[in-house]
Amino acid sequence: MRLRVIDGGMVPWLDSQVIYHAVASAMTEASEDTLTLVNPAEPYVCIGYHQELEKEVDVTYCAEHGLPITRRQVGGGAVYLDREQLFWHFIIHRTRAPYRIEDVYARYLAGPVNALRAMGIPAYHRPVNDIQVEGRKIGGTGAATIGEAMVVVGSLIFDFDYEVMTHVLKVPSEKFRDKVYQSLREYLTTIRRELGDKAPTWDEGKRLLIDQIGATLGVDVYRDTLNEREQREMVRLREVLSSKAWLEQSGGLRRPGVKIAEGVHVQEGAYKAPGGLLRATVRVRDQLLDDVTLSGDFFIYPQDAIGALTQVLAGSALAQQELHERVTLFWKDNRIQAPGITPDDVVHVIMQASSSV
Amino acid sequence: MTSVIYRGCEFPADCYYDVERDVWVRRDEDGCVTMGMTDPAQAQCGKFVHIRFKAVGRTIQRGQSAATVESAKWVGPFPTPLTGEIIATNEAGFKRNILLANKDPYGAGWLVRLKPSHIDEEWPLLLSQEQAVERYRTKIEERKLQCYRCAD
Numbered sequence: 001m002r003l004r005v006i007d008g009g010m011v012p013w014l015d016s017q018v019i020y021h022a023v024a025s026a027m028t029e030a031s032e033d034t035l036t037l038v039n040p041a042e043p044y045v046c047i048g049y050h051q052e053l054e055k056e057v058d059v060t061y062c063a064e065h066g067l068p069i070t071r072r073q074v075g076g077g078a079v080y081l082d083r084e085q086l087f088w089h090f091i092i093h094r095t096r097a098p099y100r101i102e103d104v105y106a107r108y109l110a111g112p113v114n115a116l117r118a119m120g121i122p123a124y125h126r127p128v129n130d131i132q133v134e135g136r137k138i139g140g141t142g143a144a145t146i147g148e149a150m151v152v153v154g155s156l157i158f159d160f161d162y163e164v165m166t167h168v169l170k171v172p173s174e175k176f177r178d179k180v181y182q183s184l185r186e187y188l189t190t191i192r193r194e195l196g197d198k199a200p201t202w203d204e205g206k207r208l209l210i211d212q213i214g215a216t217l218g219v220d221v222y223r224d225t226l227n228e229r230e231q232r233e234m235v236r237l238r239e240v241l242s243s244k245a246w247l248e249q250s251g252g253l254r255r256p257g258v259k260i261a262e263g264v265h266v267q268e269g270a271y272k273a274p275g276g277l278l279r280a281t282v283r284v285r286d287q288l289l290d291d292v293t294l295s296g297d298f299f300i301y302p303q304d305a306i307g308a309l310t311q312v313l314a315g316s317a318l319a320q321q322e323l324h325e326r327v328t329l330f331w332k333d334n335r336i337q338a339p340g341i342t343p344d345d346v347v348h349v350i351m352q353a354s355s356s357v
Numbered sequence: 358m359t360s361v362i363y364r365g366c367e368f369p370a371d372c373y374y375d376v377e378r379d380v381w382v383r384r385d386e387d388g389c390v391t392m393g394m395t396d397p398a399q400a401q402c403g404k405f406v407h408i409r410f411k412a413v414g415r416t417i418q419r420g421q422s423a424a425t426v427e428s429a430k431w432v433g434p435f436p437t438p439l440t441g442e443i444i445a446t447n448e449a450g451f452k453r454n455i456l457l458a459n460k461d462p463y464g465a466g467w468l469v470r471l472k473p474s475h476i477d478e479e480w481p482l483l484l485s486q487e488q489a490v491e492r493y494r495t496k497i498e499e500r501k502l503q504c505y506r507c508a509d
Contacts, residue, residue, distance in 0.1 A: 049425070049432045050407045075406075075432040099500035100401050101431045128403075128430045145433030253407040253427060 003219040008038040016040040020089035022233035024146035034091045043082035045069045045168050050253035058170045074142040084159035090152040097150035105129045108152040111213030118208045121194045130262035136189040137261035157190045175281045176268050183260045269353030275340020280353040289316045300338040323347045361490045366396045366504035369463050374489035375438035393467040399458050400504040403428040410446040423469045441473035459507035
């Protein structure tokens with residue numbers, strides 16, 4: 001068995017998306033299964049196939065900072081991408097790919113996981129499609145059927161600009177943005193953060209990736225370039241992926257909040273209680289309330305009660321009863337005075353914020 | 358009409374199948390057809406999070422996509438095994454409950470109704486329940502598939 005590798009090197013930003021769409025579109029059963037490797041020369045933002053641009057991305061920020069935007073034919077959320085991420089894309093004829101998506105990920109994530117391990121990072125595949133190290137994501141991936149191909153995409157993240165990522169997203173409030181930033185820092189790591197000075201060079205990292213993919217899949221890898229048909233598809237798809245119609249098509253998919261990693265989400269909810277508006281910005285991790293910020297236009301005494309309450313809530317199960325017990329006890333122990341705000345209201349807004357996790 | 362169930366995957370007798378594309382087709386009394394994803398297909402892709410349909414009135418060729426589906430971990434087309442004009446989609450149903458195809462793939466979870474234009478040539482390419490089960494049996498065994506339906 002052989003795997004064709006097309007190492008495109010650093011390419012114009014749009015081509016880093018176009019390349020796998022083109023190889024997939026050109027694929028027939030007679031085509032060789034292919035791995036493409038690229039990184040974008042310029043930073044950009046990429047949204048998921050069914051997302052609505054205006055609802056997900058701060059397009060003004062992107063325009064002001066010269067960040068182009070495109071849409072990929074793979075699902076998931078908006079991401080900021082730059083040259084510090086080595087993209088890998090498997091393009092496999094669908095008849096040769098596992099049938100179940102879980103099995104597709106298991107097979108094709110194993111190589112990148114082993115490459116990270118070979119660098120000295122104890123990475124593992126967290127199903128369905130995260131690559132993690134000690135509970136933190138070090139690589140996001142996605143899959144799609146494009147033409148006759150099953151496509152699995154992901155990246156080796158050498159470095160990551162957390163701040164820009166946080167700013168390109170359209171978020172409901174600055175508190176929410178802060179929480180996203182803090183959560184990304186906490187739950188998304190990179191090769192350089194893990195290894196510091198011992199991080200491999202770009203070329204070493206790439207070599208390890210290719211070697212480990214070959215060894216893990218048990219295939220002979222061989223270098224190749226795009227064939228004529230694929231090059232024609234590159235030309236056609238550059239037009240498509242850079243068109244206004246493609247970018248601005250009505251996606252219709254709205255996922256509340258931001259997914260940071262598998263099992264980690266930041267969300268927000270608001271509730272008008274008799275004593276004023278309550279807003280909860282929550283981070284949920286594996287169905288536990290990992291972190292919460294409460295804000296709004298209500299009065300509460302003692303003044304530091306909100307900070308203390310958020311400490312008490314951290315780690316609670318997302319269950320009405322447990323939350324209620326914690327808040328009620330806190331109210332009693334601290335002799336809370338909050339006109340028009342009851343423990344029920346606090347629980348209500350937290351449950352509302354977390355409802356779609 | 359009896360269904361065959363193999364490793365949790367259901368195949369109703371009143372449907373015809375395109376096993377390669379994982380699509381079922383049912384002939385309606387008015388000469389049109391109703392189509393949807395087979396049970397193995399919904400199990401394979403997992404819980405839907407979104408579906409976008411091609412517009413009603415549009416003519417699509419055999420093999421072209423009538424809708425795109427996004428599940429939690431995958432995006433892909435819903436290819437039609439018959440050429441024809443889309444006369445209805447189940448957009449309203451999926452808007453009410455995005456998990457329709459994961460719960461009831463051959464009933465409430467239908468995707469598209471089509472007025473076929475080349476049915477004489479294309480219908481014989483579809484398989485009956487009996488033929489489809491035989492083909493799926495191999496596919497299911499080889500790929501160790503087990504079908505599950507969404508309960509919630």
